[in-house]
Amino acid sequence: MSGDAFEIFLAAPPGLEPVLAEEARAAGFDVTGEVPGGVTVQGGWPEVWRANLVLRGAGRVLARIGGFRAMHLAQLDKRARKFPWGDVLRPDVPVKVEATCHGSRIYHDKAAGQRVERALAEELGVQIDAKAGLRVMVRIEDDFCTFSVDTSGEPLHRRGHKEAVGKAPMRETLAALFLRQGGYDGAEPVVDPMCGSGTFVIEAAEIAAGLYPGRSRRFAFEDLAGFDADAWTEMKGAASGGTDMVFHGSDRDAGAVRSAIANAERAGVATLTRFEQMAVSERMRPEGPPGLVMVNPPYGGRIGNKKLLYALYGALGKTLKERFSGWRVGIVTSEGGLAKATGLPFKPGGPPVAHGGLKVKLYQTGPLP
Ligand SMILES: C[S@@+](CC[C@H](N)C(=O)[O-])C[C@H]1O[C@@H](n2cnc3c(N)ncnc32)[C@H](O)[C@@H]1O
Numbered sequence: 001m002s003g004d005a006f007e008i009f010l011a012a013p014p015g016l017e018p019v020l021a022e023e024a025r026a027a028g029f030d031v032t033g034e035v036p037g038g039v040t041v042q043g044g045w046p047e048v049w050r051a052n053l054v055l056r057g058a059g060r061v062l063a064r065i066g067g068f069r070a071m072h073l074a075q076l077d078k079r080a081r082k083f084p085w086g087d088v089l090r091p092d093v094p095v096k097v098e099a100t101c102h103g104s105r106i107y108h109d110k111a112a113g114q115r116v117e118r119a120l121a122e123e124l125g126v127q128i129d130a131k132a133g134l135r136v137m138v139r140i141e142d143d144f145c146t147f148s149v150d151t152s153g154e155p156l157h158r159r160g161h162k163e164a165v166g167k168a169p170m171r172e173t174l175a176a177l178f179l180r181q182g183g184y185d186g187a188e189p190v191v192d193p194m195c196g197s198g199t200f201v202i203e204a205a206e207i208a209a210g211l212y213p214g215r216s217r218r219f220a221f222e223d224l225a226g227f228d229a230d231a232w233t234e235m236k237g238a239a240s241g242g243t244d245m246v247f248h249g250s251d252r253d254a255g256a257v258r259s260a261i262a263n264a265e266r267a268g269v270a271t272l273t274r275f276e277q278m279a280v281s282e283r284m285r286p287e288g289p290p291g292l293v294m295v296n297p298p299y300g301g302r303i304g305n306k307k308l309l310y311a312l313y314g315a316l317g318k319t320l321k322e323r324f325s326g327w328r329v330g331i332v333t334s335e336g337g338l339a340k341a342t343g344l345p346f347k348p349g350g351p352p353v354a355h356g357g358l359k360v361k362l363y364q365t366g367p368l369p
Contacts, residue, residue, distance in 0.1 A: 006066075007032070008048055009148065010039045011059035015351035016177045020057040023180055027054055048151050048221060049232055053214040056176035056203065060152040062137065063088075063221075067146035071105050073115055076145060080119035085126075086225065088149060089136075093223045094129040095120065099138035106140050113138060116147075134220050153220030160217030161267040162197065168356055170296055170332070172213070175199040178362050179207070179294060181350055182330035186210075186243070188291035191327075193283040193316065195249030198260025198275060200294045202247075205269040210241020216267075247272055248286050252279040281315050283323070290326035290367065299334045300358050310341045317342025321368065329365045339363040 012020040017034045025031050029041040029051065039058075041047070051061045065088050070076040089095060097120070099113035106112050116138050117128045135150040157171035170178075179200065184190065190204035206213065215236060221227060247269075251257050260275040297316060298309065313333075320329055321343065331346075332355075333339055339346055345368075349361035 007064040008041045009062040015353040019177045056213045062148040070145040077115045085124045090225045091125040094127040094132040095134045096132040097136045101140040104140045104143045151221040162263045169197045170199045175203045189245045191248045191293045193280045201249035205247040205272040208243040212239045249275045250278045285323045293329045296332040313338045313341040331363045334358040
């Protein structure tokens with residue numbers, strides 16, 4: 001692999017690209033743009049590893065390894081065979097190839113993919129396997145063919161800790177972006193009174209403790225040519241920080257609380273978190289300075305459930321208004337009307353974001369009176 005910089009694409013949930021761009025900038029990445037569904041940064045392979053390791057909001061990290069003009073399939077075939085695949089891929093690691101064509105003379109995704117597969121198999125000697133963990137992506141747009149490698153493998157919300165999930169768990173990447181959008185920087189406590197499997201509370205505790213989100217898992221880039229295991233181990237060991245704050249979650253469902261506790265243990269933040277079974281109306285404010293209440297209450301119920309949902313949001317709002325003076329509140333929900341039913345002084349909702357088949361928004365307050 002060369003030491004040259006190339007484009008690195010960080011996938012983001014549509015609507016939250018600016019939040020991921022801000023996270024990447026704060027982590028010292030050279031952000032070059034925001035596009036629908038992602039953020040581009042410039043860097044070399046160590047930056048690819050670091051993006052996978054430290055960014056909490058990215059869904060995956062793609063390395064744009066090169067490209068060329070291709071006006072027809074024979075040209076694609078010829079140029080794909082000359083491409084320096086061996087700089088990036090190892091002959092002994094199987095790959096799968098996915099191709100898409102847009103606005104180009106080459107319009108047949110499958111035919112384009114086959115040309116690249118053949119080039120890889122015959123020139124590099126790599127095995128093509130639809131079930132391979134390593135993915136080469138071919139994108140032909142305006143007659144220009146770009147090759148990317150998915151350097152993450154398993155999507156990045158799979159931190160490698162969560163086994164127990166509740167009914168409607170939030171992806172860790174999305175939870176981290178909503179926390180950041182809510183102004184969370186690790187310096188204040190977080191409470192989630194409807195915590196489900198504990199995603200917000202565990203992410204917040206990890207941020208405060210300075211733990212890297214990718215500390216426990218494997219990545220596809222570990223199977224690429226030129227991967228430096230020693231440099232990688234050193235990079236992972238550079239995490240620093242710590243906190244003596246406690247992060248609180250509660251849920252009325254005993255199974256949810258059990259799963260949150262198990263997830264926190266696996267993530268190594270059991271001592272920083274407390275999970276208790278209780279209804280939202282019983283939730284007391286924790287001792288200590290105010291912070292952020294972050295909650296993703298049930299929503300999207302059938303018509304018959306609407307009344308119950310409005311009552312639930314009302315109970316949530318009442319508890320927060322009466323007991324959480326000085327705390328800020330962030331509520332992730334699908335309906336402005338439900339947010340309004342809390343009676344909390346929300347600013348206008350954030351951009352709509354796809355979650356669980358619906359569009360949700362973050363509704364936030366300033367410090368409550
Ligand atoms: C959408 S889920 C939250 C998912 C969570 N963010 C996660 O990542 O797992 C909503 C949660 O609210 C809880 N809940 C519903 N009514 C409640 C109440 N009155 N008091 C406390 N929790 C309640 C449910 O048990 C469920 O776990």
